[in-house]
Amino acid sequence: MSRLRLYVAIYVVLFAFATMQVFVEGLGLSYWTGFWAVIGLSAVKALLVAGYYQHLRFEPRSLSYLMLVGLTAAVVLTAAAAYSIS
Template sequence: MNTRLYTVIYGVLFVFATLQVAVEFAGLDYWTAFGVIMALSAVKALLVAAYFQHLRYEPRAITYVVTIGLVAALALTLAAAYSITGT
């Protein structure tokens, strides 16, 4: 891997993190700010997983295993949140 690509990705991650802080202070309503921050977080997570964890260059089977684990973790988190709120 070349250093230039990693530097560009690091710069994108830095800019997205800065945008997340800017959105927090922008005075948007809660759900709009939440949606923007979650979208930026998803892109950041994909970049980190793809390049810094090298999933982009692994066989697809490994990517599927990681994706299944992520979906399972999200499902358990949503189930726990649902049981705590009691609705």
């Protein structure tokens, strides 16, 4: 039963963060302030999903580090592709 409560609480937090992302766009902030606010909220949401719904929190640390290496490689390749386009 406690796992169900945990998953429901995380779902509510994810829903609240998604709602905040929509409101950030409507606040009329400068582009970069809004951009970094949405990126920050998205990063927290991604960590919650990976940690709890994909069960990385309960896996050995080596698997979590392996996922981090893959994420880093994806970000570097995306940045390199964006740089080569401009």
